[in-house]
Each structure stands twice: as structure tokens, then as C-alpha cells.
Amino acid sequence: MKKTINGEMDNTQVHSHYVPIGDHGMIGDLNTVALVDLNGAIDFMCFPDFDSPSIFAALLDKEKGGSFRLGPEDRKYKTKQLYLPETNILLTRFLSDDGIGELTDFMPVQELNRGNELVRRVTTVKGSVTYRLVCSPRFNYGRSNHVVHQKNGKEIIFSCPEADLDIRLISNVDINVNKSDAVASFTLKAGESADFILIHTSKNTPEYEHITNWVTKSLKDNIHYWKNWIQQSTYNGRWREIVMRSALTLKLLTSWKHGSLVAAPTFSLPEAIGGGRNWDYRFTWIRDASFSVYCLLRLGYTKEAGSFIDWVEHKCFDLKQKTNLQIMYCMNGDKNIKETVLKSFEGYKKSAPVRIGNAAYKQLQLDIYGELLDAVYLYDREGVQVSYELWQNLSAQIDWLAKNWKKKDDGIWEVRGGKKNFIYSRLMCWVAFDRAIKIANNHSYPFNEDWHKQRDIIFNTIHKDFWNDELQAFVQYSGADVVDAATLMMPLVGFISANDPRWLSTMHLIEQRLVDDFLVYRYHSESGVDGLKGQEGTFSMCTFWFIECLSMAGQLEKARLYFEKMLGYANHLGLYAEQLGFSGEHLGNFPQAFTHLGLISAAINLDKQLNDPGNSID
Numbered sequence: 001m002k003k004t005i006n007g008e009m010d011n012t013q014v015h016s017h018y019v020p021i022g023d024h025g026m027i028g029d030l031n032t033v034a035l036v037d038l039n040g041a042i043d044f045m046c047f048p049d050f051d052s053p054s055i056f057a058a059l060l061d062k063e064k065g066g067s068f069r070l071g072p073e074d075r076k077y078k079t080k081q082l083y084l085p086e087t088n089i090l091l092t093r094f095l096s097d098d099g100i101g102e103l104t105d106f107m108p109v110q111e112l113n114r115g116n117e118l119v120r121r122v123t124t125v126k127g128s129v130t131y132r133l134v135c136s137p138r139f140n141y142g143r144s145n146h147v148v149h150q151k152n153g154k155e156i157i158f159s160c161p162e163a164d165l166d167i168r169l170i171s172n173v174d175i176n177v178n179k180s181d182a183v184a185s186f187t188l189k190a191g192e193s194a195d196f197i198l199i200h201t202s203k204n205t206p207e208y209e210h211i212t213n214w215v216t217k218s219l220k221d222n223i224h225y226w227k228n229w230i231q232q233s234t235y236n237g238r239w240r241e242i243v244m245r246s247a248l249t250l251k252l253l254t255s256w257k258h259g260s261l262v263a264a265p266t267f268s269l270p271e272a273i274g275g276g277r278n279w280d281y282r283f284t285w286i287r288d289a290s291f292s293v294y295c296l297l298r299l300g301y302t303k304e305a306g307s308f309i310d311w312v313e314h315k316c317f318d319l320k321q322k323t324n325l326q327i328m329y330c331m332n333g334d335k336n337i338k339e340t341v342l343k344s345f346e347g348y349k350k351s352a353p354v355r356i357g358n359a360a361y362k363q364l365q366l367d368i369y370g371e372l373l374d375a376v377y378l379y380d381r382e383g384v385q386v387s388y389e390l391w392q393n394l395s396a397q398i399d400w401l402a403k404n405w406k407k408k409d410d411g412i413w414e415v416r417g418g419k420k421n422f423i424y425s426r427l428m429c430w431v432a433f434d435r436a437i438k439i440a441n442n443h444s445y446p447f448n449e450d451w452h453k454q455r456d457i458i459f460n461t462i463h464k465d466f467w468n469d470e471l472q473a474f475v476q477y478s479g480a481d482v483v484d485a486a487t488l489m490m491p492l493v494g495f496i497s498a499n500d501p502r503w504l505s506t507m508h509l510i511e512q513r514l515v516d517d518f519l520v521y522r523y524h525s526e527s528g529v530d531g532l533k534g535q536e537g538t539f540s541m542c543t544f545w546f547i548e549c550l551s552m553a554g555q556l557e558k559a560r561l562y563f564e565k566m567l568g569y570a571n572h573l574g575l576y577a578e579q580l581g582f583s584g585e586h587l588g589n590f591p592q593a594f595t596h597l598g599l600i601s602a603a604i605n606l607d608k609q610l611n612d613p614g615n616s617i618d
Contacts, residue, residue, distance in 0.1 A: 017062050018349050019043065021269055022571040022586035025081055025090040026249070029107035030256035031115050033265040035059065035590070038079045038572075040071035040092045040103045048116045048200055050255065050262045051282045051331055053163060055137040060268060060354055061345035066138030068198070070120055072101055073132040073185060081572060085241075087226035088248055089219070090573075099127025099190070108218050110256040112225055118198040121215055124188040133175070133196070135182040139163040141356065142344045148177050156182040157201065166201040172211045234300030237607035242567055245574040246596035247299055250292055253593050255331045259307030260284040261292050262331065264578065264589035268342075270351035271536040271579055271588045278351055280358045281578075281589040283328045283337055284311075287412065288593050290371035295597040297378050298604055305379050312372070313390045324400060325372075327365045327414075328358065337361040363410040364419070369401050370428025370435070374493065377435040380442065391445055398436045398447075402454045405429040411477075412486050413522055420477040423466045424486035430458040431493050462495075463502075473506040476523060483510050484523045485542035488549050492601075498552035507549055518562040519569075519580060520546045537579035537587045540569070544598030551606045556615055559606055566599075 024035040024044075032052065034045040043058035043065070057065035071077075077096035083089065094101040104121045108114075122131055139146050139160035146160040156169045156177065169175065173194045175184045186194060195215045229251065230244055237243075253262050267280035293305040311333070326335055339359035347354045376394065380386050386394075405426070408419035433455035440447040465478045476484035487506060491498040514521045519538035543566055550559035569584060570576055576595040578588025609615050 019059070020585060021059075021348070021577055021588075021590050022575070024571070024575075024590065025083070025092075025105075025573050026252060026265070026575065026591060027088055027090050027105050027107050027118075028109075028252040028265075029113075029115050029117065030110045030252070030254060032107075033252055034105075034107065034118060035266070036081075036090055036092065036105050038081055038092065040069065040079070040094070042068040042105075042118075044266060045118075046265070046282065047165070047167070049331065050265055053140045054142070055139055055165075055167070057138065057142065057345065059266075060342075060348055061142060064138060064142040064344060064346075066136050066142065067134075068118075068120075068136070069132070069134045070103060070122060070196070071131065072096065073130045074098070083245070083248075083573060084223060086230040086244065086248075087223050088252055089223055089226070093125075094129070096129075099129040100125040101129045101131065101188075104219065106219065106222055108222055109225055112221050113218060115256070116200040119215055119218060120196040120198075121193055121219070122188070122196075123193040124190050126190050128187060128189045130185065130187040131194070133182070133184040133186075135169055135198070136180070137167065139165060141342050143342075146180060148180055148182070150175075150177050158182075167198060168201050169196065169198050170211060171196045232300060235298075235604065237604065238610065239563075239567070239603050239607070242570070242574050243299075243600055243603045246599050247296070247301070249575060249591055249596045250296065250593055250600075251304065253292075254304060254307070258331050258333070259304075259311040260329070260331050260333075261289040261308065261593060263288040263328075263594065264592045266589045267356055268345075268351075268354040269348055269577070269587070269589045272351075273349050273581075273587075274351055275536075276351075276353060277536055278347065278353065278355055279360075279589070280339070280356050281592070283358060283361075284331055285328045286325060286368040287327065287365075287371045288597075290368075290375035291597050292593055293375040294378055295600040297382060299600065302379075302382055302384070305375070305382075306384060309376060309379050309384075309390075312376075313387065313393070324364065324404065325368060325397065326361050327363060327368050328361050335361070360410070360414040363414060364407065365411065365414070366401070366405060366407065366409045366425040367412050367422075367428035369397065370431030370493070373398070373432045373435040373439075377439050380439055385443060386439060391439075394436065395447060398432060398451060401429060401432055402448065402450050405454065405458065421465075422477045422484075422486075423462065423474055424484065424489065426458055426462050426466065427487075427490060427493065427495055430455055430462070430495060433458070434494075459495075467502065471509060472502075473509040474502070482524050483513055485510060485514055485520050485539065485545065486522070488520075488542065488545040491549055491552055492545065498549060499554070504553065507546075507553070510546070514542075515546065518546070518565060519543050537581045539579055540566075540576050540592075540595040541598035544595070544602040548598075548602040548605050551602070551609050554609075554615065556606070556609055560610070563602060563606055 019037045023038045034042045045056040046052045047055045058067040072094050077094045080093045090105045092103040102123045140163040144162040149157040159166045173186045195211045263285050264281035268278040271277035293308050297305045337357050339357040342354040345354040411422040412424050433451045468475045476482050490496045496503045520542040522539040547563045575591040577586035577590040578592040581587045
């Protein structure tokens with residue numbers, strides 16, 4: 001029976017069987033990812049693609065979601081989890097008095113193999129360990145039944161006609177069927193290993209007697225792939241290890257087939273436990289992807305940046321129409337992202353509703369033009385000239401913006417409380433005109449002279465209509481008396497000097513009203529501007545923006561202290577969710593591209609400032 005404390009329900013037992021969001025590592029093949037918890041259980045995986053229905057989602061419903069558990073049968077052990085340095089190969093170690101086991105998890109990347117393969121190798125390092133495997137896929141977000149077929153004692157086929165998906169589990173140890181699951185129990189002595197491959201049945205997989213050699217070769221190939229990818233980076237500054245971990249994370253969120261990037265690989269992980277701020281982030285936001293391109297370019301990864309620009313040019317079909325862009329698209333460029341509620345899942349720690357799809361795709365968010373044009377401008381500046389066709393299509397979009405930038409919109413935070421004249425949207429419209437003009441001037445391209453006029457009007461409008469004399473600050477929207485952390489982008493995009501008196505007083509007010517210790521909230525959730533009930537955690541990307549602003553303003557000692565304190569909020573593998581809760585727990589979808597690109601940008605800027613002989617505090 002549940003206890004009540006001060007009139008509130010004690011949900012400790014209800015929640016205890018859910019692993020903390022931050023207690024996960026991520027592996028992937030550039031088609032999708034899997035989350036592996038500290039006990040060696042895969043409790044989240046959409047298959048075969050990022051935006052496919054889940055086959056493992058115990059993170060969202062412990063009973064109905066499905067999982068792939070592999071670890072010691074005896075529960076009396078401690079665990080440690082780490083990545084092999086400079087790779088996305090994940091190791092989970094099981095430590096006990098009887099022996100030490102090591103679980104190696106990876107997904108062979110599409111560029112090297114066939115893709116859509118999940119590889120798990122468990123090895124006993126010392127002593128003797130008995131392991132237990134339970135593979136419990138639940139197809140189509142747990143809504144569809146499946147049948148199980150056993151073959152040769154070492155292969156199981158899971159078939160789900162309703163989801164039109166069959167997957168195979170093959171191994172070099174015996175696997176049995178228990179109802180709708182695959183199970184195995186086996187003992188390994190020091191130096192012995194067992195291998196498991198979960199794969200799409202359409203793939204031509206190796207026969208089970210050759211699995212050991214295949215896994216060994218694939219593991220070596222993928223280690224070399226990731227290490228070679230890291231070596232392509234031009235960044236050799238401070239905090240390189242954590243910066244490159246963020247880069248590796250962004251890479252895993254990239255689609256090999258399409259060149260687009262997901263904002264996060266998960267859906268409906270809550271921004272507040274028990275609340276309704278639960279969204280699906282498995283799509284390509286123009287904003288998030290453009291920011292990611294910006295950071296990848298600064299690290300020297302022009303190939304990934306080019307793949308996204310190619311996606312924009314060839315798969316973002318709205319670009320060729322004289323109408324506004326959607327804010328987000330499916331990975332393949334499709335436009336329809338209908339939002340529905342999954343009644344089959346109870347939600348992480350009973351945080352309902354569980355949503356798939358995202359109704360925000362219908363919103364008007366004018367800032368996306370600025371982020372997109374800034375990414376194209378930076379890519380063009382790297383020496384890859386914008387094509388004639390892309391320039392024509394971008395020009396048509398900027399012409400549309402010239403006629404529509406004064407419209408109220410839903411803003412960067414995708415509020416559901418009604419459209420307003422948000423300062424961030426105005427700011428990024430200014431960026432869109434500014435970068436479009438610079439691209440044109442760099443190549444003597446023809447462009448509409450009205451762009452100059454609109455850019456300058458926006459500049460003056462921001463200083464006039466969004467400046468609050470009483471607060472001595474730029475406010476969230478015209479006529480507001482509240483500030484917004486998105487305003488931190490003003491000096492980062494070159495709109496205003498980081499030492500301008502107006503900016504310094506704005507940053508001071510943001511620090512007073514939105515900063516807790518050094519962690520930054522997006523806005524005042526109590527103001528009702530987002531149209532949602534309840535509060536949320538601090539937004540980690542905004543914290544990194546704040547740090548970068550401090551760095552640009554010359555407050556290096558403070559910026560460095562905050563940056564290095566923020567590194568302490570990463571999980572054990574250097575990964576971040578979208579937000580941090582009151583006690584530092586990770587909240588929201590995990591891991592989030594926004595946070596990791598914010599880290600990269602702040603690190604690069606702070607390192608640059610510290611390298612200036614006149615600024616160094618080392």
C-alpha cells in the first residue's frame with residue numbers, strides 16, 4: 001500500500017523500477033541508436049531508423065515497453081560504464097567477489113557494414129560468472145503482438161506482421177524461447193566470451209558458427225572508424241576530451257542515409273516528473289540541425305556539414321516553394337509529423353501523456369531562417385560555394401521573409417500559449433537578411449536590394465520596441481516585463497557587442513531572474529507564456545550560452561568556473577539530457593543535440609579567449 005506524506009502520495013516504490021535518465025550510454029549506427037543502462041539493459045531503441053516505432057522502450061513503460069537485458073545472473077555486483085576512448089564503443093563492467101564481467105556494446109556504422117545490427121559481446125575477465133539474457137522486443141510502441149521461431153538452438157526470429165518487421169537474434173551459445181521472449185543462461189570462465197547479434201531479417205547475416213570471428217573483425221573495424229573520425233578534427237584546445245565526446249554524440253544523431261540530424265533520439269522523456277511536458281524529438285529541426293552544422297564546422301567536420309546542406313537543397317522540398325519553411329521535418333524530408341498520444345505506455349515514472357509525432361511542426365517560428373542562413377553562410381565561407389539552384393531557392397525564401405517577418409509567431413521555445421512578437425524571432429530574422437547579403441556579396445550574386453532595408457528596420461525595431469527602460473533590458477517580447485534566455489544569442493550572432501552597456505545590463509537581469517547558482521532557466525514558466533502547467537528544469541544549452549556570453553564580455557574567470565562546474569553535471573559518460581532538475585537529475589529527451597553543441601561552442605570560445613595573452617588566467 002502506498003504511503004502518504006504531508007498529504008502527498010509516496011511514489012518511491014512506483015518510481016524505483018525506472019532507471020534514472022542520466023544512467024545510460026548511447027550506441028548507434030547512423031540509422032538509429034540504443035540506450036544501454038548501467039546494468040547492461042537496453043531499455044530504449046527505435047528500429048530500424050530513428051523515427052521508426054520502438055522495439056525496446058522499457059524506459060517509458062517498464063512492463064509493456066520491452067528490453068534487452070544481459071548481465072550476471074547474481075544481482076550482487078557493482079557496475080562501471082565507459083566508452084573506449086575516442087569511440088562510440090560502450091563497455092559495461094560487472095564487478096563482484098566471484099568474478100569480473102565485461103559487456104561490449106556497439107552498432108556497426110552504416111559506412112562499414114550493412115547497418116541495422118546490434119552487437120553485444122560479454123566476456124569474463126576474472127573468475128567465473130553466470131550470465132542471464134532476456135531479449136523481450138515489443139513491436140510498434142508495444143501495441144502489436146509478435147510470434148517467435150527458434151532455429152538451430154542458437155537463433156531466434158521475432159516476427160510482427162502488423163508492424164511489417166522481423167528481427168533475428170543469433171548467438172554462439174544456446175538460446176531458448178520463453179513465451180514471446182528469448183532467454184539464455186550460461187557460465188563463462190576467465191577469457192571466455194559469448195556473442196549476440198540482433199539484426200533485421202532482410203540482412204544477409206553470418207551463420208552462427210562464424211559469429212565470433214565476425215564480431216571480432218567488426219569491433220576492430222568500428223574502433224578504427226571512430227578513432228579516424230576523431231583525428232579529422234582540427235580542435236586541439238582545452239577540454240578536448242569532453243568536446244570530442246560531444247562531437248561523437250552529435251555524429252551518432254546524424255542520418256547516414258539522409259544527412260539530416262535528429263534533435264534527440266528519444267520521445268516523451270519528461271521535462272518534469274509527473275508532468276505533461278513530454279515531446280517527441282526524433283525529427284530534424286531546421287534550428288537544431290543548423291546549430292549543429294555550425295559547431296561541426298568549427299571542429300573541422302565539413303563533410304557532415306555538407307551532408308546537411310545537401311539535405312536542405314535536395315530533400316527539404318519546401319525550400320523550392322515560395323512559402324514558409326516548416327520548423328521540422330522527418331529525417332527523409334517528409335512534412336507530416338502528426339502528434340498522437342500512446343495510450344499503450346504509462347510514461348517514464350508515470351509521466352503522461354506519452355507523445356509520438358510533434359504538433360509543433362505546424363507552428364510559425366520565424367527564427368529558423370536565421371539559423372539556416374547562418375549555417376549556409378559558414379559552410380560557404382569554408383570554401384564550398386553555394387550552388388546556383390540553392391541560391392535561387394534561398395533567395396525566394398528570404399523574399400518571403402521580407403514580406404512576413406513582422407508576423408507574430410510561436411517562438412524558439414514552441415510555446416502553446418499563443419503567438420507573440422518574440423525578440424529572438426526578430427533577432428534571427430536580422431541574421432537571415434545579414435547572412436544572405438554577405439553570401440551574395442562574397443560571390444557577387446544578384447539579390448533583392450530590399451533585404452538591406454528590412455535588415456536595418458529590424459535592427460532599429462529591436463532597439464526600440466524590445467528595450468524596456470524601466471528594467472534596462474531587452475525583454476522576451478514587445479511590451480513584456482520578463483526576460484528570455486534566448487536573448488543570450490544577441491552577442492553570439494554579432495547583433496550587439498558583448499560589452500555594450502545595453503547588453504551588459506540585460507545579461508545582469510537575466511542572471512538575477514533566470515539563473516540559479518549558474519544554471520539557466522529558459523524563461524519564467526510561471527508567466528504562462530508557454531500555455532502549459534507546471535515548471536521545468538534548467539535548460540542546459542542556455543547555461544552554455546550564458547557561459548559563452550560571459551567569456552565574450554571578458555569575464556573569463558567566472559566563465560571558466562561556470563563551464564567547468566557545468567561539466568560536473570554531465571552523466572558518467574559525458575552525456576547531457578535537455579534539462580537538469582532541482583537535484584541535478586537529467587530531465588527531458590536524452591541525449592540532446594542542443595546541449596552538446598552549446599558545450600562545443602562555449603568551449604571553443606572560452607579556449608580562444610584564454611589563449612589571448614592579454615586575457616589568460618591560466
